[in-house]
Amino acid sequence: MAEIQEIKESLSVNLQQIIPLLERYKLEDDYAHPNDMGELQTLLDDLHPADVADLLEALPIEDRLNLWEFVKADRDGEILLEVSDAVRQTLIADMDSSELLAAAEQLDADEMADLAPDLPKDVLQDLMESLDSQNRERLQSTLSYPDNAVGALMDFDIVTIREDITLEVALRYLRRLGKLPDLTDKLFVVDRNDILLGILPLKRMVVSDLNAAVIDVMAVDAVYFHPEDIADEAATAFERYDLVTAPVVDANNKLVGRITVDEVMDYIRDESESDMLSMAGLREEEDFFASVWKSVQNRWAWLAINLITALVASRVIGLFEGSIQKIVALAALMPIVAGIGGNSGNQTTTMIVRGLALGQIAAHNMQSLIKKELGVALINGVFWGGMLGVIAFALYGNYKLGLVMMAAMTLNLLLAAIMGVTIPLIMTKLGRDPAVGSSVLITAVTDSGGFFIFLGLATIFLM
Amino acid sequence: MAEIQEIKESLSVNLQQIIPLLERYKLEDDYAHPNDMGELQTLLDDLHPADVADLLEALPIEDRLNLWEFVKADRDGEILLEVSDAVRQTLIADMDSSELLAAAEQLDADEMADLAPDLPKDVLQDLMESLDSQNRERLQSTLSYPDNAVGALMDFDIVTIREDITLEVALRYLRRLGKLPDLTDKLFVVDRNDILLGILPLKRMVVSDLNAAVIDVMAVDAVYFHPEDIADEAATAFERYDLVTAPVVDANNKLVGRITVDEVMDYIRDESESDMLSMAGLREEEDFFASVWKSVQNRWAWLAINLITALVASRVIGLFEGSIQKIVALAALMPIVAGIGGNSGNQTTTMIVRGLALGQIAAHNMQSLIKKELGVALINGVFWGGMLGVIAFALYGNYKLGLVMMAAMTLNLLLAAIMGVTIPLIMTKLGRDPAVGSSVLITAVTDSGGFFIFLGLATIFLM
Numbered sequence: 054m055a056e057i058q059e060i061k062e063s064l065s066v067n068l069q070q071i072i073p074l075l076e077r078y079k080l081e082d083d084y085a086h087p088n089d090m091g092e093l094q095t096l097l098d099d100l101h102p103a104d105v106a107d108l109l110e111a112l113p114i115e116d117r118l119n120l121w122e123f124v125k126a127d128r129d130g131e132i133l134l135e136v137s138d139a140v141r142q143t144l145i146a147d148m149d150s151s152e153l154l155a156a157a158e159q160l161d162a163d164e165m166a167d168l169a170p171d172l173p174k175d176v177l178q179d180l181m182e183s184l185d186s187q188n189r190e191r192l193q194s195t196l197s198y199p200d201n202a203v204g205a206l207m208d209f210d211i212v213t214i215r216e217d218i219t220l221e222v223a224l225r226y227l228r229r230l231g232k233l234p235d236l237t238d239k240l241f242v243v244d245r246n247d248i249l250l251g252i253l254p255l256k257r258m259v260v261s262d263l264n265a266a267v268i269d270v271m272a273v274d275a276v277y278f279h280p281e282d283i284a285d286e287a288a289t290a291f292e293r294y295d296l297v298t299a300p301v302v303d304a305n306n307k308l309v310g311r312i313t314v315d316e317v318m319d320y321i322r323d324e325s326e327s328d329m330l331s332m333a334g335l336r337e338e339e340d341f342f343a344s345v346w347k348s349v350q351n352r353w354a355w356l357a358i359n360l361i362t363a364l365v366a367s368r369v370i371g372l373f374e375g376s377i378q379k380i381v382a383l384a385a386l387m388p389i390v391a392g393i394g395g396n397s398g399n400q401t402t403t404m405i406v407r408g409l410a411l412g413q414i415a416a417h418n419m420q421s422l423i424k425k426e427l428g429v430a431l432i433n434g435v436f437w438g439g440m441l442g443v444i445a446f447a448l449y450g451n452y453k454l455g456l457v458m459m460a461a462m463t464l465n466l467l468l469a470a471i472m473g474v475t476i477p478l479i480m481t482k483l484g485r486d487p488a489v490g491s492s493v494l495i496t497a498v499t500d501s502g503g504f505f506i507f508l509g510l511a512t513i514f515l516m
Numbered sequence: 517m518a519e520i521q522e523i524k525e526s527l528s529v530n531l532q533q534i535i536p537l538l539e540r541y542k543l544e545d546d547y548a549h550p551n552d553m554g555e556l557q558t559l560l561d562d563l564h565p566a567d568v569a570d571l572l573e574a575l576p577i578e579d580r581l582n583l584w585e586f587v588k589a590d591r592d593g594e595i596l597l598e599v600s601d602a603v604r605q606t607l608i609a610d611m612d613s614s615e616l617l618a619a620a621e622q623l624d625a626d627e628m629a630d631l632a633p634d635l636p637k638d639v640l641q642d643l644m645e646s647l648d649s650q651n652r653e654r655l656q657s658t659l660s661y662p663d664n665a666v667g668a669l670m671d672f673d674i675v676t677i678r679e680d681i682t683l684e685v686a687l688r689y690l691r692r693l694g695k696l697p698d699l700t701d702k703l704f705v706v707d708r709n710d711i712l713l714g715i716l717p718l719k720r721m722v723v724s725d726l727n728a729a730v731i732d733v734m735a736v737d738a739v740y741f742h743p744e745d746i747a748d749e750a751a752t753a754f755e756r757y758d759l760v761t762a763p764v765v766d767a768n769n770k771l772v773g774r775i776t777v778d779e780v781m782d783y784i785r786d787e788s789e790s791d792m793l794s795m796a797g798l799r800e801e802e803d804f805f806a807s808v809w810k811s812v813q814n815r816w817a818w819l820a821i822n823l824i825t826a827l828v829a830s831r832v833i834g835l836f837e838g839s840i841q842k843i844v845a846l847a848a849l850m851p852i853v854a855g856i857g858g859n860s861g862n863q864t865t866t867m868i869v870r871g872l873a874l875g876q877i878a879a880h881n882m883q884s885l886i887k888k889e890l891g892v893a894l895i896n897g898v899f900w901g902g903m904l905g906v907i908a909f910a911l912y913g914n915y916k917l918g919l920v921m922m923a924a925m926t927l928n929l930l931l932a933a934i935m936g937v938t939i940p941l942i943m944t945k946l947g948r949d950p951a952v953g954s955s956v957l958i959t960a961v962t963d964s965g966g967f968f969i970f971l972g973l974a975t976i977f978l979m
Contacts, residue, residue, distance in 0.1 A: 057714050057736050057769070064875040103756040111876040113884060224722055233719040235758060238701055251520050255718040256696040259687055273520050292785065293566040295699060295778040297760050306520070314777055315758040318784070322755065325788035326870070332795075333866035334859060341871055342884065345891035352863050352892065359859050360900060363852040364907065370848040371911075377840070377847050384840050384847035385833040388963070389826040391851070396797060396822050400815050403796035407789070408804055412527040413574040421576055421805065428808035429815065437823060444827070448834075500851070 064107045070096055071108060075116050090123075097123055106135035109144070113342040118147050129156035134164055139340035141171050150176050158183060162191035163208040163310075169196055194280075194309075203287050204280030206320060207301045207310035210234030213243045214267060216250050221263040223253075236313045238297040242271045249277065249300055249308045277302055278312060284320050291317045331489040334359070355493075362497035366391070369501045373508035376516060382449045383511050386458060389441060391503030394465035397433065398495040401426050401473025406487045409477060423474050430470035434463030453515055461507035468506070469499045527570045533559055534571060538579050553586075560586055569598035572607070576805040581610050592619035597627055602803035604634055613639050621646060625654035626671040626773075632659055657743075657772075666750050667743030669783060670764045670773035673697030676706045677730060679713050684726040686716075699776045701760040705734045712740065712763055712771045740765055741775060747783050754780045794952040797822070818956075825960035829854070832964045836971035839979060845912045846974050849921060852904060854966030857928035860896060861958040864889050864936025869950045872940060886937050893933035897926030916978055924970035931969070932962045 074093045097105060097120075105124060109117050109132070121144055124132060129148075133141055133156060145153065153176045157165055162184075169177055169192075181189055191209055198204030212233060214223050223240070227233070239254040251271035261270045276290050277300045290296065291314055301310040330338060334355025339348055370377075370387070377383050405422075408414040414422065441462060442455035476494050477487035537556045560568060560583075568587060572580050572595070584607055587595060592611075596604055596619060608616065616639045620628055625647075632640055632655075644652055654672055661667030675696060677686050686703070690696070702717040714734035724733045739753050740763045753759065754777055764773040793801060797818025802811055833840075833850070840846050868885075871877040877885065901922035909918035939957050940950035 057712055057738055057740065059738070059740060065878065068878065101756065107875070110874070111878070111881070113881060227722045228724070231723055233723060236760065237719045238760065249520055255722060256700045259690045259718060259721065260694055260696060261691070275520055275522070277520065277522060292778070292781050293564065295776075297699065297701065297777070313758075314760070314781075315755070318755050318777075318781060321781070321784060322788075325785075325792075329788075329791070329870075330866060333863050335863055335866060338870075339867055341867075341876060341881065341888075345888055345895065348888065348892045349895050352860070352896070355863070356856060356860065356896060356900060359856055360852070360904070363855045364904075366855075367848045367852050370851070371845075374844040374848065378844045381837045381841045382834075384850075385830045385837065387847075388833070388851060388854070388967075389823070389830050392826045392829075392963075393819060393822055397815070397819065400796050400798055400818070403793060403798060404802055404804070407792075407801075411573070412570070413804060415528065415531065415574070418574070418576060418804065425805075425808055425811065429811045432808065432812050433815070433819060437819060441823070500855070504851075 064104070064111060067096075067100065067104060067108055068111060071120065072116075075112075075119055078119060079115075093120075093123055098125065102128060102131040103135045105132050106140075109136055110140050110340075114143060117143065117342070121147060126152070126155060127159060130159040130164070130168075134160070134167055137338050137340070138171070139338055139343060141168075143340060143343075145171055150179070154179050154183070161208060161210070162188045163195050165192050166195035166205070198280060201284045202280065203278045203282040203284055203301055203312055206284055206287070206316045207278075207280065207312045208316070209310050210237070211241055211300070211308065211311050212237060213241045213247070213308065214253065216242050216244065216268040216271070217266065219264055219266055220258060220261055220270060223258070223267055224263070236298055236315060241300050241308055241311070242267055243308050247308050248306050249302050251275065252300065275300070279303065280309065284317075285324075287312055288317050288321050288324075328488045331486075332492055334493075358493060362493070362500065365497070366500040366504055369504045370508065373504075373512060376508055376512045380451075380454070380511065380515060382445070382451075382454060383508060386441075386445060386454075387504055387507050390458070390461050390465050390507045391500045393437065393462065394469045394499035394503045395496045397430065397466050398469030398473040398499050399492055401470055402477055402487075402491045402495055405474055405477045406491065409481055409487060414478075419474075419478075423471070426470040426474055427467060430466040431463065434466040435459070438462030438466075451515075454511070457507070457510045457514055461503070461510050464506045464510075465499060465503040468502050469495065472498045527567070527574060530559075530563065530567060530571055531574060534583065535579075538575075538582055541582060542578075556583075556586055561588065565591060565594040566598045568595050569603075572599055573603050573803075577606060580606065580805070584610060589615070589618060590622060593622040593627070593631075597623070597630055600801050600803070601634070602801055602806060604631075606803060606806075608634055613642070617642050617646070624671060624673070625651045626658050628655050629658035629668070661743060664747045665743065666741045666745040666747055666764060666775055667773075669747055669750070669779045670741075670743065670775045671779070672773050673700070674704055674763070674771060674774050675700060676704045676710070676771065677716065679705050679707065679729070679731040679734070681730055682726065683721060683724055683728055683730065683733060686721070686730055687726070699761055699778060704763050704771055704774070705730055706771050710770050712765050712769050714738065715763065738763070742766065743772060747780075748787075750775055751780050751784050751787075791951045794949075795955055797956075821956060825956070825963065828960070829963040829967055832967045833971065835968075836975060839971055839975045843914075843917070843974065843978060845908070845914075845917060846971060849904075849908055849917075850967055850970050853921070853924050853928050853970045854963045856900065856925065857932045857962035857966045858959045860893065860929050861932030861936040861962050862955055864892075864933055865940055865950075865954045865958055868937055868940045869954065872944055872950060877941075882937075882941075886934070889933040889937055890930060893929040894926065897929040898922070901925030901929075914978075917974070920970070920973045920977055924966070924973050927969050927973075928962060928966040931965050932958065935961050 074089050077089050109120060112120060133144060153172060157168055157180050165180065184192065195205060214226065239252045241249060242251040242253055243249055251273045252275045253267060253271045257270060276294055276296060278287055280301055296314060298311050298313050300308055301312055303309050336351050336354065339351055405414065438459035442459035445458045446452050446455035472495055477491045480487040480491055537552050540552050572583060575583060596607060616635060620631055620643050628643065647655065658668060677689065702715045704712060705714040705716055706712055714736045715738045716730060716734045720733060739757055739759060741750055743764055759777060761774050761776050763771055764775055766772050799814050799817065802814055868877065904925060905918035905922035908921045909915050935958055940954045943950040943954055
């Protein structure tokens with residue numbers, strides 16, 4: 054009797070098997086141990102393209118390129134699709150034009166479009182010329198949409214049937230096809246002009262009377278998209294309505310493609326990763342084994358911005374050098390006021406950014422939000438500020454210094470609350486991603502603001 | 517001829533229709549305008565549970581509870597599942613025991629388990645008693661797994677067939693069932709003891725010869741899980757192998773449930789959101805309209821930790837008060853050194869946390885990683901430190917101060933690089949989530965370290 058086999062593989066297990074083989078490959082003359090190399094070849098051939106991609110990403114450049122040589126040429130294309138952008142560039146740099154063309158030609162038009170930005174111009178040109186007119190049109194159409202449009206995510210693996218046949222005839226047609234594209238969970242019902250009329254889920258098909266007509270069994274209340282729809286909306290709809298595939302139609306309701314849950318999952322994952330990276334000021338994902346110089350470039354812009362905001366804060370302190378000279382304790386206490394303001398402001402911003410992303414924040418509830426944030430800031434300011442005031446008094450024996458500390462903390466937290474709400478809203482109004490820039494701006498305001506408030510109050514009340 | 521209708525609804529469109537109706541409901545005597553209320557009822561009934569959940573989340577408490585009254589009792593259960601934890605608590609607090617029991621009883625065992633933590637003890641007790649033994653066992657089993665285990669995500673909507681029948685017989689059986697559970701893309705093939713033998717994708721079923729036996733058509737190289745597997749692994753496998761559903765089996769290969777792509781997508785989304793929230797020091801998602809006091813509690817812990825690290829940094833500055841009194845410029849320049857170190861360290865940590873999550877970082881490449889990060893830190897330190905040195909010289913006319921600035925920047929960036937690599941690795945070794953605590957620790961080290969290095973160098977070379 055057949056026994057089911059698990060196909061999950063773990064990266065660390067694969068690495069443990071591959072690394073010693075690669076080491077031997079480097080140490081000895083190439084092909085000195087054909088057995089080893091045969092073993093490596095077999096190991097690789099058995100792995101899913103995504104697993105090979107993981108291996109390539111986890112290896113330093115030299116080992117990576119050695120391993121890449123062992124990947125069968127007819128799998129190059131799908132593996133290039135799976136690796137990260139940074140690693141893909143290192144692999145492509147190692148291939149000549151004919152290898153690249155051969156790799157790209159194995160792919161579907163929508164996959165070619167994913168690869169296209171990394172291909173040299175002449176290879177892309179040759180690729181276009183090698184395609185038949187339908188595929189060339191598909192590739193051009195996919196390339197014409199921005200990365201965050203449904204048109205860039207969709208594929209063309211659609212199975213259509215006509216509305217006026219019976220399920221029996223439809224099943225006979227499917228059996229003639231012999232194989233359905235990956236993730237096919239429904240057929241698209243179209244008229245003779247390819248206008249979408251409805252969808253026929255396979256799971257409805259297999260439970261229905263075979264003599265029924267497609268038109269009587271199909272669903273007409275379906276989720277469908279247009280190529281120019283924003284991918285975020287598609288992602289929300291897929292999560293909300295638990296979709297596996299959905300049709301994409303043009304302005305005339307003509308079926309042009311489909312969008313699948315795996316593309317949507319990749320998109321969600323990429324978005325959350327790029328949010329995380331850009332919050333830390335990284336322009337893009339880094340290849341762990343890229344040169345120091347490439348990494349410096351990736352992190353450069355953020356440090357430059359940071360330097361400017363830090364310089365502004367430094368000049369604010371500079372305004373009060375006289376006061377600091379008189380009460381040097383101010384220098385030790387001021388970073389506390391600035392730091393806590395920054396953290397508190399970032400908490401507020403994170404909440405607001407999330408609410409904006411979920412569409413929960415709108416004009417009608419702005420006022421109650423600001424009121425609430427000011428309330429939170431007031432409580433935290435009085436409590437933590439009061440505690441710090443006591444500590445300052447204990448350290449420096451100056452009760453006025455303690456009061457200034459408490460007042461400055463409270464005011465800076467209120468400033469942080471106002472900025473934490475308004476900055477992401479303004480960024481959104483200006484059409485920018487609030488997840489990225491807001492945190493820099495908040496910290497800049499609460500640093501400079503914190504120094505100014507604390508040192509200003511000290512100058513007024515303590516000098 | 518049938519015409520396809522789109523079912524996507526946008527939250528803002530729904531809000532625009534609902535809010536005026538709710539306003540009128542509040543202003544006038546209840547049921548004064550039965551037409552309005554009928555309109556509200558119809559609007560709500562037409563919406564998908566997830567859309568109703570969105571509406572509830574976007575409304576202030578009073579409006580939310582008013583709207584909740586209009587939700588038909590038989591939809592309470594599914595809508596409670598869709599809303600965020602914080603909002604669910606406000607809704608549950610508004611329901612009495614019998615309403616809650618009725619709502620929970622509409623759900624499947626796996627869904628009851630999602631709701632269980634928020635139910636009052638006595639309601640959960642009554643619910644258990646109301647179930648038949650199979651469902652009680654399922655609920656207890658689901659509750660027994662931690663949130664991040666496959667056992668907590670799985671459901672029991674499995675359709676099984678025997679291996680020794682033909683496809684024709686199998687299809688007849690399906691037609692007798694009449695309806696397949698949501699997201700069913702494959703049947704699970706089991707023997708008489710419910711041992712999993714293989715899977716039969718519907719898309720393979722509809723293209724195969726009806727006289728073939730299930731055993732000859734089914735796939736045996738399948739991805740399957742155990743209830744105690746970690747959900748992250750399941751998420752990776754779903755993304756990697758483009759799965760829609762997968763079987764879950766116990767230690768004896770007996771089929772116990774299935775896991776579906778919608779649960780996996782929710783899990784991925786929740787994880788990335790909770791990472792984002794905890795990086796900003798928020799314990800959990802906030803209900804935007806929760807009381808100020810609830811929000812204060814949510815943000816409290818982080819501010820307390822932050823206060824302690826800020827106090828430590830402040831005491832480091834306190835050590836050098838004598839030097840600051842002599843050269844007050846030090847007070848203005850020191851936050852720059854600390855701030856840039858913190859940002860640079862956080863960039864490194866973000867990269868490492870990502871690499872750890874993807875399994876790309878292991879013993880064999882640690883050394884090359886540290887070398888690379890030190891290289892990046894050295895270049896940034898000399899370049900940006902040099903630039904700041906020149907600015908410091910220009911501002912204060914003291915070339916030694918400029919050199920101290922440059923040296924301190926470089927040293928603090930090197931410190932940030934070492935800490936940025938080692939802290940997340942140590943956190944992982946200790947079994948903690950490096951995404952959460954690392955950033956606090958890094959900033960603490962680069963703040964105190966930056967002040968110490970800069971003021972220390974200044975005391976040695978400038979006094």
